[in-house]
Amino acid sequence: MNELRILLSREQIAARVAEMGATITRDFAGEAIIFVGVLKGAAIFLSDLARQVHLDATFDFIGVSSYGTRSDRQEGWDSSGEVRLTKDVDQKMAGRNILLVEDILDTGLTITYLKRMLMAHQPKTLRIAALLDKPSRRKLPIEADYLGFTIPDEFVVGYGLDYAEQYRNLPDICVLPAPKAR
Ligand code: IMP
Numbered sequence: 001m002n003e004l005r006i007l008l009s010r011e012q013i014a015a016r017v018a019e020m021g022a023t024i025t026r027d028f029a030g031e032a033i034i035f036v037g038v039l040k041g042a043a044i045f046l047s048d049l050a051r052q053v054h055l056d057a058t059f060d061f062i063g064v065s066s067y068g069t070r071s072d073r074q075e076g077w078d079s080s081g082e083v084r085l086t087k088d089v090d091q092k093m094a095g096r097n098i099l100l101v102e103d104i105l106d107t108g109l110t111i112t113y114l115k116r117m118l119m120a121h122q123p124k125t126l127r128i129a130a131l132l133d134k135p136s137r138r139k140l141p142i143e144a145d146y147l148g149f150t151i152p153d154e155f156v157v158g159y160g161l162d163y164a165e166q167y168r169n170l171p172d173i174c175v176l177p178a179p180k181a182r
């Protein structure tokens, strides 16, 4: 049986997400925004964050996959650096305030690719909201405009984050022990 250790409790997450929502509400006062969630990991974060943002808002979702299967990306895993779009946005992005919502910034490859792609649509603004950040893993120089928590280089699951599609529905964010320790 996997021993999951809680890194961030549901209470800690909720408190931080509320703070992030208040900041976003203040920063975009008088404007409308579009939340663009990165499937599937950001779905839960987006749904909580959006309810803490008191502005006119719409939702959209974008899908990506990375070469190198992501199911075996625990210890020693690295993406090959290629990101591929599996689902494009549905709405028009030109002239809009886009908030790109991601579960975690790791190497930074995914969000760098998505930012470049969305910028080509000429939005009014494009900012990044990420719940988690593992800065020690970064390969490309990109940061979130709104960040929940900086965490150490450990593989985490729950609150939308998966390991081989499992654990997304855990209410807390937990560390999944490395295979040899399990
Ligand atoms: P990046 O392109 O390397 O920044 O990877 C970002 C994506 O990798 C995230 O959207 C997650 O889907 C996934 N990822 C990175 N670290 C973790 C983790 O610790 N747990 C679960 N998924 C992760």
Ligand code: MG
Residues within 6 Å of the ligand: 038, 039, 040, 041, 042, 103, 104
């Ligand atoms: Mg993801």
